[in-house]
Amino acid sequence: MKKILFVLLLAFGLNATAQSSVDEIKLIQDLYGKSKADVVKEYLGLTDVQATAFQPIYDNYEAERKALSQQKIQILEDYAKNYATLSDAKATELTSANLKYNQEAEKLLAKTHSKLVKAIGGINAAKFVQLEQYLQVTIRSEIQNAIPFIGELDKTKMH
Template sequence: MKHLLKISCILAFMFTFAGYAQIHDEEAKLIQEAFGVDKKDMLMMYMALPDDEATVFWPIYDAYTGEKNKLGMERYQILKDYAANYESLSADQADDLTTRLLKNNMAIEKLQLKYYNKMKKAVNPLQASKFIQVEKYIESTMRVRLQNNIPFIGEAGQLKG
């Protein structure tokens, strides 16, 4: 029960607001807390794009962020469904949640590949690779922070048939 409360609090904190812009804002707050800077500021410092490349790169980044936020909303719903049901999760529910999560992960990977290809044409492969590297690092850090507060299946009892 303690873990369910923990996950509910984290999800409530992360996703109190509905809508894609708010999800992005909550992600930005978590990144600020974890790294001490805004995500876009971190990217600007790390990538150090010349003005001509920056002019082309940032609109592509903004489009990527818009599409990724939609996938973030899907992930939020999966986590919300898990939090609501993990104590009495049936095999069918576990299958549904796992399948949805894996498909969401694949959609994020596909989106990142799509935007990597756009970015490498717009700026160059090195800068596009730097973006993906930072994106993956931030993504991994956020997932670990969240995963540390999600209870394992069956932690509160046994799975139902």
Template structure:
């Protein structure tokens, strides 16, 4: 299961990141917003299928209502993360110290927001579906998120590559 998740995430995010870097001089306009929403919808369906296979709790309606609620909020944060990547691509090679510091503040805030969201839904799921189901949710979300973060970091240049 882990290899299947990594392969799916790797293929999808390498393509998405390549697209974002290729459009580095484009602002986060309506057409790009529509592309992001389409990508999120497709990934969201595939992610839900993976979650169903991993969780094996299809009849737990309380969990799935919370999961869908979580996904709406996660996608909003995902759009912010993509905006950060677009900004990074737009400033690649010309970013100064102050802009780098501002970018890093935004990156750290976004990371904390997503981690807090997962923690919040762990607690809600634990209350409605039990600790084991909540732990599975937490484990899978963090596994997928870690794979995505690794893929992003592997796909973008380091700051020292500017010089």
């Protein structure tokens, strides 16, 4: 399955902006039957006052997270383009870019958590972080399952 999805990725490429948003929305809707915003709101169960304080922080987080996600898409596109001829230098470049993306994503979540603690309290802020990390791990898992490990496709040719 990984091989087929990766070949499709190579053949058609990724439409960075639209595709990542659509796929993420579709994945969350498939898993939960509702939008991410609805999942978050339902899980947190905020009062009206808390919801009013939460919304602009959440909207800002989502805008920054989506912009940051474009970096991940670019890394994946670069990996797909270079998979067949991956050199040590390119592997190092892609790995460094991926690690930097992960650090930036964690910084954004930590910054948002600090704002949420002040706006909606520690427990609700923790619930948001817990849910966000769960959703991101789920999405990362789907992505990881769709791309081959370095050298994986070469080994399948040998058998």
